[in-house]
Amino acid sequence: MRELTVDSSCSSLPNMSRNSTLVPGVSRYSxxxxxxxxxxxKRNKYTTAAPAKEAAADKTVEVKGAKNGGKRTxxxxKASKFYPAxxxxxxxxxxxxxxxxxxRSSIAPGSVVIxxxxxxxxxxxxxxxxxxxGLLLVTGPFRxxxxxxxxxxxxxxxxxxTKIEIGAVDAKFNDAYFKKSAAAKSQDFLASQQEGAKAVPASKAADQKAVDKAILDAVVKTPFLRQYLSAKFSLSKGQFPHNMKF
Known part of the structure; x- marks a missing residue:
């Protein structure tokens, strides 16, 4: 009867590792x-605080020899002798x-910007x-x-x-004036989904009217300034803003 032999190279299992080695020290994937x-x-990372350890004090040892100082700290x-692999x-x-x-030097309180x-x-x-x-506080005016x-x-x-003479601005108009809490943001989002538009608080509407009144009193003193503020800026063909004087 003839015996069957199996090559050992064919019986080896394939490499099931996710990262194979191309050459010693160099892997296929990073x-x-x-x-x-x-x-x-996707795995949860658990961090456990290490127990607090008391700081070990330096140790003083005696050194023999008349020229060695007698003691050494x-x-x-101690610093590690090896670097991480x-x-x-x-x-x-x-x-x-x-x-x-x-x-910017071209911007000042009362300046008109686009x-x-x-x-x-x-x-x-x-x-x-x-x-x-560093942000600018601006208004239309709204009216x-x-x-x-x-x-x-x-x-x-x-x-x-173009510049308008305006008085002092109320100190309450700061960055905190425009900041919203997390609860207010969620309520505004739900209200916008249900109603489609959110109502402006009465206090902010009153602040807007007070600011607009002071600016409109200065606008009416200059002819065509109200029409200038209400018109939108646009460029026609062949006009380049870097060649224009505003």
Missing amino acids: RSAIYAKKALY VPAN EDISQPKKSRKVAKAAGL LLAGRHRGKRVVVLKQLDS VNGVPLRRVDQAYVIATS
Whole structure:
């Protein structure tokens, strides 16, 4: 009877590892690719606070020999003799501090600027002041072009040479005046889904009227200034804003 022989190379099982080795020390997939393949981002990460340990004090030992000082201090926490085998990513420490942008020389309280972004882009508004965050507090006025009190970034406005004499702005108009709590945001979202439009609080409507009244008193003194504020800015063919004087 003839015996059957099986090649040992054919009987070996295939490599079931998710990451195979191309050459010694070089794997086919990177650590981030294996992280995605194993779906490790779906696993819950549990962190357990380590028990507090008392800081060990440095130990002083005696050293023999007349020229060795007699005593030597041995640190309790010695530096490691070896570096980690794998590179461990460390978060980058930034020394940068966020600062509010300075006000452009072409913008001052009472200046008329043109909005370049947002739902009111193309409209001319009046700058009231610069807030602590660096944003500009502007208004239409609302009765003229429909722009209410709002904050805009000065990078998205074009400053014009038109200026209105306005008085002092109330100190209550700051960044906290426009901030909403998490509960108010959720209520506004639900109300907008049900009713389609949210009502303006009576206190803010009164503030808008008070601010508009002071500005409109200055606008009526200059001819055609009200029409200038109500007209939207636009460019025709062949007009370039960097060649224009506002």
